[in-house]
Amino acid sequence: MLGHVARLSKLPLNYLQNRGGIWTGRGERNYKVTVVGAEGGIGQPLSLLLKQNPLIEQLALHDVIEAKGVAADLSHICTPAEVSHFRSEELLEALQDAHVVVVAAGLPRKPGMSRDELMAANASVALTVACAVSIACPEALLAFITNPINAIVPMAAEFLKAKGVFDPNRLFGITTLDVVRSKTFIGKFMSIDPDLVDIPVIGGHAGITILPLLSQCYPKFPEAEVEELQRLRQRIQEAGTEVVEAKAGKGSATLSMAYAGAHFVNALLRGLDDEEDVLECAYVASNVAELPFLATPMLLGPNGIKQNLGLPSMNEEEKAAFEEMLPELRDSIQLGIRSAQTAMKDIQQEDNASEQIPTNKRASQSE
Ligand SMILES: NC(=O)c1ccc[n+]([C@@H]2O[C@H](COP(=O)([O-])OP(=O)(O)OC[C@H]3O[C@@H](n4cnc5c(N)ncnc54)[C@H](O)[C@@H]3O)[C@@H](O)[C@H]2O)c1
Numbered sequence: 001m002l003g004h005v006a007r008l009s010k011l012p013l014n015y016l017q018n019r020g021g022i023w024t025g026r027g028e029r030n031y032k033v034t035v036v037g038a039e040g041g042i043g044q045p046l047s048l049l050l051k052q053n054p055l056i057e058q059l060a061l062h063d064v065i066e067a068k069g070v071a072a073d074l075s076h077i078c079t080p081a082e083v084s085h086f087r088s089e090e091l092l093e094a095l096q097d098a099h100v101v102v103v104a105a106g107l108p109r110k111p112g113m114s115r116d117e118l119m120a121a122n123a124s125v126a127l128t129v130a131c132a133v134s135i136a137c138p139e140a141l142l143a144f145i146t147n148p149i150n151a152i153v154p155m156a157a158e159f160l161k162a163k164g165v166f167d168p169n170r171l172f173g174i175t176t177l178d179v180v181r182s183k184t185f186i187g188k189f190m191s192i193d194p195d196l197v198d199i200p201v202i203g204g205h206a207g208i209t210i211l212p213l214l215s216q217c218y219p220k221f222p223e224a225e226v227e228e229l230q231r232l233r234q235r236i237q238e239a240g241t242e243v244v245e246a247k248a249g250k251g252s253a254t255l256s257m258a259y260a261g262a263h264f265v266n267a268l269l270r271g272l273d274d275e276e277d278v279l280e281c282a283y284v285a286s287n288v289a290e291l292p293f294l295a296t297p298m299l300l301g302p303n304g305i306k307q308n309l310g311l312p313s314m315n316e317e318e319k320a321a322f323e324e325m326l327p328e329l330r331d332s333i334q335l336g337i338r339s340a341q342t343a344m345k346d347i348q349q350e351d352n353a354s355e356q357i358p359t360n361k362r363a364s365q366s367e
């Protein structure tokens with residue numbers, strides 16, 4: 001027991017100020033946040049948590065399912081954020097003037113599915129949002145929860161590039177849940193408050209691409225058997241599947257994801273608010289390693305990413321695990337880029353086809 005006290009006593013004096021409780025912003029600015037997929041398993045609790053964020057002045061809810069009831073319900077909570085709701089066809093209005101757009105729209109996994117298998121259903125959802133953002137609020141910070149994160153973010157980037165509005169500092173895949181889980185499982189392992197645990201999680205957001213760097217954990221691990229650490233890492237990597245299986249066909253993590261999403265959105269807002277030292281891990285466009293997208297720690301600021309802190313130190317075993325996951329991550333990135341290119345080709349073909357229809361027929365078709 002005293003070993004833990006000794007380790008805790010090595011924490012810096014300002015450590016408590018930096019703890020990861022959800023709301024730590026100074027609340028000096030008022031922001032608009034749009035939640036896309038607000039009616040869903042994640043969207044509803046995420047919106048509940050965001051309604052309590054003092055940095056948010058306007059909380060816009062959008063879903064293809066009418067979000068009127070959820071909006072009315074949330075609007076009775078005695079916090080300043082004004083809640084509005086938008087119907088399926090009102091996405092652009094929902095996004096108008098948004099500072100942060102968080103996307104929780106799309107299908108969740110069922111037992112036995114990989115995240116990449118969700119691409120068939122979720123690519124078009126994510127492209128729709130990326131497209132609307134490029135029109136309504138190209139300067140907003142755009143953060144995807146929608147799976148497969150490893151492919152969705154590269155796809156959105158490719159699409160935004162084609163639209164001429166891609167800013168690598170403003171596009172994020174939210175991997176905070178991997179950090180939240182790491183803190184929780186490590187806290188339990190060390191018998192300490194999980195919020196005291198600080199650990200970088202790099203790579204991506206699926207299986208072995210989720211790489212918690214246990215060697216960089218603070219507080220440092222007690223002398224643990226290598227096998228014990230490997231078991232801990234595997235549990236973090238498979239935690240999503242643990243929830244999918246426990247829910248037995250009724251979806252994937254929603255409440256813990258809402259917590260993680262609300263934490264990440266708050267970090268983005270604190271960055272916009274120019275708060276110092278806002279440090280998070282996220283999956284972003286990157287040139288810190290050989291792959292063009294990677295989750296690493298970064299500092300957030302008024303324009304999104306202020307500084308990508310790059311690859312943390314790794315021990316030999318972690319370096320090997322990092323190398324081992326690169327091919328899988330590369331495949332997902334390519335899947336994303338290909339999906340964007342195919343979608344853009346399809347859109348172009350449709351445009352060309354409609355241009356070839358004589359004007360009088362086009363008019364009668366649109367009637
Ligand atoms: N990044 C992560 O760590 C993480 C964690 C958990 C879940 N997820 C992913 O989040 C996504 C949502 O999960 P969920 O459990 O909330 O699913 P859900 O089915 O409960 O909710 C999804 C919501 O999105 C809405 N929606 C679908 N298409 C839309 C569109 N085009 N525009 C607006 N809204 C649309 C649906 O109507 C629904 O309300 C899934 O893809 C899941 O895999 C990611």
Ligand SMILES: O=C(O)C[C@H](O)C(=O)O
Binds near residue numbers: 108115239240
């Ligand atoms: O596992 C899933 O499909 C959902 C999410 O990515 C998670 O990690 O919980």
